[in-house]
Amino acid sequence: MTDIFGTERLRATVLAAWTASPARFREDANAEEDFALGGYRDRLIVELAQNAADAALRAGVPGRLRLTLADGVLTAANTGAPLDQGGVEGLATLRVSAKRDEAGSIGRFGVGFAAVVTVTDEPLVASRATGAVRWSRAETTALVAAEPALAGRLAERGGHVPLLRLPFAAGAVPVPDGFDTVVRLPLRDKTAEQAVRQMLDEAGPALPLAMPALAAIEIEVDGRTRTLTAAGWRVLEEAGTFTAEQVAELFADRPTEERARPRWLVRWAVPEEGHGRLPRDVAPVVHGPTPSDEPLDLPALLIATFPLATDRRHVAAGPLTDFLVERAAETYVRLLGELPRTPRLLDLVPGLMGKGELDAAIRRAVLRRLPGTPLLPALSPPADAVPGPAAGGAFLVAGRQAAAVAGTAEFLALVAPMVPGVLAAGWASRHPALAALGVRRVELADVIDMLSGEAVEDRTPAWWRSLYEVLPADDPEALGALPVPLADGRLVRGARGTLLLADGSGLDPAALGPLGLRVVHPEAAHPLLLRLGAAEATPxxxxxxxxxxxxxxxxxxxxxxxxxxxxxxxxxxxxxxxxxxxxxxxxxxxxxxxxxxxxxxxxxxxxxxxxxxxxxxxxxxxxxxxxxxxxxxxxxxxxxxxxxFAVVNDEDVLLDPDECDHELDAEDEWLEHVLDVLPAGDVPPVAREFTAVRDLEYVADWPAALALLTRPPLRAALQPLRALVDGQVVEAPSYTSWWLSRHPVLASRRPTSLRLPGGDPLLYGLYGDAPAGLDEGALAMMGVRTTLADLLAAHGGPDELLELLADPSLEVDRAQLRSLWIALAAVEPARVAPPAAVRAVLAGEIVVADADDGHVTGGNGGPPLAGLAAAGGPVVVEAPDLLPLVAARPLVLAPFDLAEALSELLDLPVAGEEVAGEVTSAGQERPVPAEVRSLLPAAPAAYVHHAELRVDGVPVAWRFFEGAVHASGVDGLARGLAWATGQWGDRLAVAALLRDPAAVPLLLAEADLNG
Known part of the structure; x- marks a missing residue:
């Protein structure tokens, strides 16, 4: 096997260094472990893509990478420059990159390949043109164990060795067709395979965007293939080289190797579709240029050469980062300026709060620039400048020059000349970006205010109608001051109070001119004006x-x-x-x-x-x-x-002297009467409906007038007034019925002085008969009296009856008088003013006597009775045995159990208050005859017999005094016993029994026949 990459020399050199310094062995092992398990623990796919991108860049060819996971092996095949000896040395030497002088290369630190250590123990790299190199944890362990100087260190580390420091030559390894290099990683176990599978699933378009040298990345897992490209993204990049002065200033706190790469790059990418969010397979982090752990909560991908901290996962703070933050902000603003001018652009405007310090710094830098950057399409030039027109005939304006108005495109086109810098349709949403851009929001009410003066003086009525057609109609309050052109040429503010000529109304605006009306110009008429308060110009x-x-x-x-x-x-x-x-x-x-x-x-x-x-x-x-x-x-x-007759109709009338005024005769007196009749409330009463006949004071022919007033429709004015008092409905006399009741409209007499023909006999003699032939219901509403009960229930009725009883010219018989006193006794005293004179009985005659001194002012319907003089004021008699003592005074006589009530009602004394009633003669106690008990079971056992009974010196027949019956004679005894036992009605029967005891059976039989 030919050692074309010098792997033996590299192994010998490294082993010699480890043997000479076992601490070096430990340092390399720890460093590789730190990189593999720390900064590069989940960056395997990124690092493989990075190496492929750099290979394509060196070869000057379109990069292509295929990642395949099959049978527990991950392979990465790429096009581009093959592996050479320098590359092998870079892979086997920590922190020494062979790419440090290559412009555009991604790798900067020479440690990225350490990511393979997390998933494999036998990595292999092969190039079609140069050969293959491999690494082996087992073989490396064996070589280290064979060195006595290192055996102890190896034992201390539990047999763990640095995998990538000792390369081995590999035999011929096939490279897939169409590719130049392949990396083959047999995965350590199922855990490693699951980790790789997850990293492949998470790989997204951020890879080709961060590594533009890679035209495509193919990912094949379990026979399914997907391809990652930069298609569908809008990308803007800025790059440059640092001057020597900048290097000295910005790299003062950076390692030497970084200073040797004096270039910077900022690349932004946003999806061409779906502004406002990143795809789910793109991590929202800063890429430097590989993914970091720095969050970036913007809907855009940032790739920049930020300096990284020693963990390779966070951006290091310092002047270089500050410099790149500013470049990133400038580039981002430029990118926004190159995007289509649609409201989706607002989704790319950052908010102020970021998810991290770097995120916040970038946001602040962007937001400093945006308000003054011409980004927004306006329909009219701003007030302070006229920028050049943008595409589509709009004006491109900065946020601080723009105005946002809600409405349709048609509406905005009409008002644009009046609203400087108004944005095109769709830009007036409540998007927070508008505030960040400095856009002023112009509410509809403000737009309406701008529609005045010279801006609209040449607008035709038809133009105004076209405006009404497109105005937002969901805010009537804002449209309250909407200008409206009138038929007479005026332009008024607000639709309320204007009139629209209705179709078919036949009305001529010119004919209505004398009325001073605000008639809308026919060419401007629109239904919106009706909704805003205009009235339809019907008659x-x-x-x-x-x-x-x-x-x-x-x-x-x-x-x-x-x-x-x-x-x-x-x-x-x-x-x-x-x-x-x-x-x-x-x-x-x-x-x-x-x-x-x-x-x-x-x-x-x-x-x-x-x-x-x-x-x-x-x-x-x-x-x-x-x-x-x-x-x-x-x-x-x-x-x-x-x-x-004219009729007044009104609704919800406040029954208050300051509010109720219909210019009716004596209306204030009627109102005073009504307020007296109605119960007191916390607030003034209200009449829901008010109807009254006016001009009654001018009537001369009352029979004819009443014929009209007592028939519909005028009869309704006689109905009682229904007033609302503290939530309760209470009736009171209507104005019309009250007025008629106070005037001589019935045969020259007031209705209240008359009674219905055939009415209550107890009122006979006190009231005259009303004329026949008129509706009795109408007469009753006018005040004609009906029954004694109704009279006493009416407001002021008891006083009226007492006043009539005190009129000596009126005749009342004794039975009628007794019935009237019985009825009056049931009246609440608080409703009555004590009379100055009363109808009473004196010496068996019915008279009218002064309440104070009993002076008789007249007889019963005739002249004063000669020879009658009272010995004092009238009294109410509460007991029959006191009658002889007050016989010389006018007597108010009614059932004795009503005496107290009448006394209080009339403010008159009872007889017992006027006389002592003491027995002044001597008598003898005698037994009460036993036969009396057959009629009076509760009769006392004895009584006091007087030959001549005197009480207060006056001879009397009987007296019930201090619990004892005093009597002289049979009749006196019978009355005293009947009164003492509470059987006053049996007094005559008892007298008959005392005279003829044999008549007892007959008397008892007669008593049994009583009802």
Missing amino acids: RGVLADPLTRATVAESLDSADPEPVAQAVLALVDAAGLAPGEAPWLSALALRGADGELYPAGELLLGDGSLARLIDQDVPFGVAAPDLVERYGSRVLSATGVLDG
Whole structure:
């Protein structure tokens, strides 16, 4: 076997050095182990590719590498310069590379081949032109063991030797066709094979990108082949040679071998498709130029000649790294400038935070340059400069000169002249890169603000419509100040308050001119304006416009109100408005028959129903006959001219004196009454619906007027008002029913002084009968009284009844009076003001007596009764045995169990408070006849008999005093026993029994027949 590579000499030299210095043996073994298990532990595929790239570079041919894993053997076949003696020496000598002076070579340290040690013990390299060399761990171990000086060291290392220091000549080794060199690595075991398989699977396009001398890398595993190339990547490279001054400055802290290679290189690569991320088979690390452990969280591959630390896996800090960081940033910015101008470019703009110190340094250097670099396509030149036009007619601008506006391409094209530096469509996303580039974001509202002044003064209405067509419509607030061209030539801000002529409306903008309306120019009309608050210019829409209302309100003061009246009346006619539908129209200035101007609401139709009802001496005019002839009574009535009663309709009326004002007669008094009726709340009550008939104060013919008011539709105004008080709905009198109740509208009498015909008999004599022929429900809503219960439940009803009872001109019979007192006793005293006079009984006659002194002011519906004088003020009698003691005073008589309630209600004393009621005569105790118990089981055993019973010196028949019955005579005893036992109703039966005890069976039988 010919030793063409001088392997024997190399082995002899190394063995001699080891023998002479066993420490050298140990050092070489440790160094190889450090490289193989440390910096190059997972770089086998990278190092094989690197050697293949350098071989192709030396030969000046396109590099090709085939990696094949089969039958436990990894082979790497490559094209290019064959293995020579210098190459073998480089492979067998740690830290001494044979490629240190070759421009463009990847290998720099002479140790990369040590990566094979991690997977094989028998590596072999063969070139077709020069031969083969191999290494063997077993043979190396045998040679070392044969040296006595080294045997001890070998034992200390457990038999481990440096594999690559002793090369051996190899016999003829076939090289695959089409290749010049093959590396054959029999894998040590299954673990090594699995590691190689994983490294092959992870190999990606970073290899050919880092080693451009390799045109293709073929990877064949288990019969399946894939090829790695640099196709589909955009690559930009910068390289240079250091000057002597730069070497002295930048390499001061670097090893000597590196100074001998004074060249630098920076290469960036990004996928032509899928900006924003790297393929999964490309590790996101810095390649220096082989992969390092320095993370680079950018969507681009960086390959640069960064100086590496001794572990060959991290970039060493220092001036050389700082220099290359700046070159990398410059190159990256240049690369971005050469990429297509699409929004995907933003994905390549780095954020500020990196995943490591080097990553962050590169990002900062890039971000310092980007805002001032012309990268972005703008539709208009920036405000501070006009760069040359870019492709597609756009302007290429720097980020700090650009403006991002959201919208379609059509929208941006229209507003570009008004927004300097506006970016093309698709660039206004919320991408964080825009902020990093210094792009100012212009919101839609700001764009709208720019659409003013000279920038748009020559824009036609059709141009504005084209703008509305493409405006983003999802932000109505931003569009609030959108300019709108009007038919009269004005350009106003904001669609709200403008009017769009509806198709088929028949409206002429010129005819609407007197109303001062903001009618959109027909050529600019677009549905967007409706969504932004414009109203459709239908007759009703025009009438509802605030400017129309304002013009109508001011028409009476106008120098020429006639055109306004004509425009409004035409609109009312076209809109088909009904009377009362737009009450504000009543302010429209119209001519009267006398030639004077009146508000429409103060004009009458000459032949209308209201004109026949009201007094002629009222502040109303009569509509001019030509107006009636031209527009008709329907149109004039809808405008407010009075045909019948005018009705006020309102919603959500705050029942507050400062808020509720519909210019109705005595409206403030009605409101005061309503607030008295409604319960108190935390906030003012609200009437959801308010309806009232106006001008009632001018009616002269009330029978005819009531015929209208009590029938639909005016009858609705009589319905109770429904008010919301603290969330509860409470009813109160409507304005119309309240007003009618206070005026003599029923046969010249107030409704509240009348009762329904055939109504409650207890109200007879107190109220007159209402006229027949009117709807009783309407009469009741007007205040005509219906029943005693309804009267007492009404606000102020008890006071009204007491006031009527105190009127001596009214007649009330005794049974009726008793029933009225019974009903009044149930009224809460807090609802009543104590009366000044009361209806009472004096000496058996019904009288009206002053509450203070009992002075009799009249009889019962007739003149004062002669000879009647009271001995004091009226009292409420609570016990029958006190009647003789107060007989000279007016008596309020009702069931005795209601006496206390009536006393409190009327603020009158009870009889027991006015007299002592003491028994002042002497008597004898006697037993109560036993037969009495048949009627009065609870009768006392005895009573006190008086020959003449006196109480407070007054002779009486009986007295129940201090728990004892005092009596003189049978009738007195019977009353005293019935009262004492609580059986007052049996007093007459007891008297009969005492007179004729034999009548007991009959009396008991009669008692059994009681209901």
